[in-house]
Amino acid sequence: MKRLLVTLSVLAALAVATAGSIVYAGLYDISATAQHLAPTYRILDLALHQAINRHAADIVVPPLDDPEMRRRGLALFKQHCVQCHGAPGVAPEPFALGLKPAAANLAYTAREWSPGAIFWTIQNGIKMTGMPAWKFRMSESDLWATVAFVRTLPSLTPQEYQAQAASVGEHGHTAEPATARPDPQRGRIALQQYACVTCHSIPGLVGPDTPVGPPLDGIGSRASIAGALPNEPGNLERWLRHPQEVSPHSAMPDLGVTARDAADMAAYLSTR
Amino acid sequence: MKATLRRRGPLGAAPRVLLAVALCGALAACADDPPPLAGGDAERGRLLLRQFGCGTCHRIPGVAAATGNVGPPLAGVARRVYLGGMLPNTPENMARWIREPRHFDPDTAMPDLPVSERHARDMVAYLQGLR
Numbered sequence: 431m432k433r434l435l436v437t438l439s440v441l442a443a444l445a446v447a448t449a450g451s452i453v454y455a456g457l458y459d460i461s462a463t464a465q466h467l468a469p470t471y472r473i474l475d476l477a478l479h480q481a482i483n484r485h486a487a488d489i490v491v492p493p494l495d496d497p498e499m500r501r502r503g504l505a506l507f508k509q510h511c512v513q514c515h516g517a518p519g520v521a522p523e524p525f526a527l528g529l530k531p532a533a534a535n536l537a538y539t540a541r542e543w544s545p546g547a548i549f550w551t552i553q554n555g556i557k558m559t560g561m562p563a564w565k566f567r568m569s570e571s572d573l574w575a576t577v578a579f580v581r582t583l584p585s586l587t588p589q590e591y592q593a594q595a596a597s598v599g600e601h602g603h604t605a606e607p608a609t610a611r612p613d614p615q616r617g618r619i620a621l622q623q624y625a626c627v628t629c630h631s632i633p634g635l636v637g638p639d640t641p642v643g644p645p646l647d648g649i650g651s652r653a654s655i656a657g658a659l660p661n662e663p664g665n666l667e668r669w670l671r672h673p674q675e676v677s678p679h680s681a682m683p684d685l686g687v688t689a690r691d692a693a694d695m696a697a698y699l700s701t702r
Numbered sequence: 703m704k705a706t707l708r709r710r711g712p713l714g715a716a717p718r719v720l721l722a723v724a725l726c727g728a729l730a731a732c733a734d735d736p737p738p739l740a741g742g743d744a745e746r747g748r749l750l751l752r753q754f755g756c757g758t759c760h761r762i763p764g765v766a767a768a769t770g771n772v773g774p775p776l777a778g779v780a781r782r783v784y785l786g787g788m789l790p791n792t793p794e795n796m797a798r799w800i801r802e803p804r805h806f807d808p809d810t811a812m813p814d815l816p817v818s819e820r821h822a823r824d825m826v827a828y829l830q831g832l833r
Contacts, residue, residue: 629783641778641781641782641783642782642783642784643782643783643784643787644774644775644782644787645774645775645777645778647775648761648771648775651771652771652772652773652774653759653771653772653773653811654772654773654811656787657773657774657786657787657803657807657810657811657812658807658809658810658811676809677787677788677807677809679788679806679807680787680788681783681784681787681788682787
């Protein structure tokens, strides 16, 4: 018995050491040209479907058959989806063909997935794929409009798609209304969703160690923002929304932060 | 310049050392240190940072009483890409920024202090060691 345990422990230690060596020596192929091993792919795909179904289970689906809603959805689809997913008779953009995994053909997705699952996936995105979360870019009503259009994809011939797509223009975004009270936890997610961690280390957020700008720990009690603005209520939001208005030569870009998102981010940062 | 991606972060020093021992042949390239800086005296720079009161606004590792939180903390400043949010972080630019920040950003809260060129070089020698 004891011998068995010792053997198992040694084997486990060897396995960990081997895995560690492979990772550290750079032997794991992270390139987008290398496909997954078939079992790896199946497990990841299963995890994806199970997780989406679980999260989508309680979503209440509104009526999706209003033609005007579908037209709005088509406008959004043209602006944000077709580039990677393509459409009936329309190829994805060249860059999107290099994605691993390649973006799904939504005509199939629309036939097989529940509306709630499609909604949840558009809203939240899928980690480690090219699918972004649209939660901070689209209102719920826009998300549902997109779902309403995507649902019609399997029934459209390429000619019908082309004709419909040619008849809709750009769709302006409907911004989420600002909430009365800023929500720091939502702000924490917003800080990830505006990719702040690619330049700043932020307490409570996991991200790369790539200090392009200064770290934000202690920003709540820091006397000045960006070395220029006194850290008074409202100023952090102002800086987050329009940095180059405050400091014209700043390397920090205007990220199109909405008023609500800026208030929530500031609420989170002020506690750090 | 070696084209090695430096990765710092979740792996602390201990597992790095263990793995490096296990794979020492293949991983000898990981032991690169930051290059020494020409011209400045880092130890003098550390004292000068204290003398000029930099610590009243900045937290600076290794500098006595440098616990200010008016401007950003300077831990890891050598690895930062921009100074003052706008100036590419080279030793030369850092020395110029220290001497006349308002030349680059008229609105900055950081004052122009009477720092000589040599003093600035020494400060830079110390700050560029904060990686």
